Amino acid sequence: MESHIHNVAVVDIGKTNAKVVVYDLDRQCEVAAQTTPNRVSNDGAYPHFDTDGLWDFVLTSLAELSRDHPVDAISVTTHGASITLVEGDDLALPVMDYEFPLDPRTLADYRAIRPDFAESQSPALPGGLNVGAQLFYLERHFPQEFAASGILTYPQFWAWKLCGVEACEVTQLGAHTDLWCPSERRFSSLVDGQGWGEKFAPLRSAFDRLGDLKSEIRAAMPGQDPIPVFCGIHDSNASLLPHLVGRQGAFTVVSTGTWAIVFAVGGRAMELDETRDTLANVDAFARPVPSARFMAGREFAAMAGDAPGEADHASAEAVIAKGIMALPSFARGTGPFAEREGEWTVDPEDLSQAERTAAASLATALTTSVCLELVGAEGPIIVEGPFGRNAVYCDALAELSGRSVEAKTGLSGTSAGAALLARGQNAPPPSGAAVPAAAEASARPPIRGLAAYADTWRRRVAERGQAEMPEPSRGASG
Structure with missing residues (x-):
């Protein structure tokens, strides 16, 4: 338990808006926040989130909010139905907007190989709402980039940007992705069948302290103590967590x-x-x-x-x-x-x-x-x-x-x-x-x-x- 942690900066990437919130764990309340629209760009091969704009917003918000509210730790939460392909220190491909209607041929071919509902407990959904369909589309249409990339779940992509440690996490994998078998706590047969397993970053608990905030980001914030970055969680599961405990x-x-x-x-x-x-x-x-x-x-x-x-x-x-x-x-x-x-x-x-x-x-x-x-x-x-x-x-x-x-x-x-x-x-x-x-x-x-x-x-x-x-x-x- 991180007993010295009081103020946590929460990076919250929602489908409609993104926020950085300073949450006081002792008083159990939000003490400051900044927000911005989560814009979708249409200037590429498919609609994608403006992750560069979001990253600029996150960095600016952390620097500004921490001036009045010292930050002891950082945590991340995001909407579901998104996943990232990374190569080196950047994205290999843009992060697809899950409302993008995949072409009918790709979607039909994907539906033929996706796991049964009995295994994944994940219904067949339109567009890219099943993350497995996004990966299938990207592998088919961008084989070179896909082959060279690793996979991070979406909250953990932002945690990686903050601390440099790669991870995947089950609340995001278990949110109607077709990638997870909830009853057996393992990747689904789709992951094995497509040979994607080795591409996923190590599984970590949402509660894990992944690492410390990168020094160049820390330098823009008051104080000198290391700021731990926690693994992060799917947003609806974040809402559920306080009640579970x-x-x-x-x-x-x-x-x-x-x-x-x-x-x-x-x-x-x-x-x-x-x-x-x-x-x-x-x-x-x-x-x-x-x-x-x-x-x-x-x-x-x-x-x-x-x-x-x-x-x-x-x-x-x-x-x-x-x-x-x-x-x-x-x-x-x-x-x-x-x-x-x-x-x-x-x-x-x-x-x-x-x-x-x-x-x-x-x-x-x-x-x-x-x-x-x-x-x-x-x-x-x-x-x-x-x-x-x-x-x-x-x-x-x-x-x-x-x-x-x-x-x-x-x-x-x-x-x-x-x-x-x-x-x-x-x-x-x-x-x-x-x-x-x-x-x-x-x-x-x-x-x-x-x-x-x-x-x-x-x-x-x-x-x-x-x-x-x-x-x-x-x-x-x-």
Whole structure:
């Protein structure tokens, strides 16, 4: 345990935005942050992330933030579905944007060799959302560069940039990549079959201290003591980690942002359905966790429009009374309704902004409730990230599930988990900082008519080209 570590600089590369956050482990809060958009460049053979721009942002942020908040350690967390090929001290090829639609021939050939769901617990996903498909594409189209390169998982690429030590890590390998067998804690048959195994950097624990910050980066920051760099973790698993070490029994974490990832810890045994975007993620201790996902942030933005504002109960009840519904999926190809095309029961341009935001909040809560059922989730629900600030979403989710919902409303739930890596696997759990949404909402009455509205929403979704809905838990009031 790194007992002297208090302030951890977390490099957090999200799909939409990148952040550098200084997280105080003693006070369990973010004390400073800088953020920038995560831009995609289209000036090459395929769309790719602007890693040079991100690196400049990381270096500048570390130097500036450390002037007022001394940094004792650095940790890294990133979005999933990305991987890096490196040669020497740089990238061998740009880091592909996972939304790039691979050419049909390559994708079909890849689907013919990818592991069965029973082995990988990873569903077949569009574009490059299965990292194995990205590697297959790059090997086929850039054989010379691929042959000469080594492979680093994405958080560990940034850790390598910071400290010079190469590594791979299981939370990233276990995030629907097709590269990992969660039940046996090994690389999948795809890796063996393609002869990729020797290309991967050594497997390290997310908690491992890889090395010290490079001297040229350290020189731009106050002080002279070495700054350790920790291995790093997949972002949704970072949100999960504080609860894994601080709770007992069954519980559910909903990590929100561009994606909502539902982690069911200790829930009912369920057979996962690859056609509904359920999967096994792998936690920081290398254990499989039943999970479901959909692009909640993308869906919400498409439904709510450019200026969503705050959702409130009055607007939600007005939407329910008028039967106004947004039906999934506005981000097709992922989630429990991947094949449905999003639609409204009315023209959304005729709605007030408050009504549109409320309808979007209800629809997102309803899709989340379906995800809960698909993975057998039980126990209290913890909502991490931006949707924790949406009272209609949290209250509706509590009523629909019949369970308490706790909102974690900090800048990012990922920061706390990534920072916690610096305390080691055997560190004492953080004291609870979750704010129970149900307690906050105790002065507010239930959302009137929600149960009947939910039944109608589910029926309409089921009637229009989607697989049968799971039976809902009965907790909503009518």
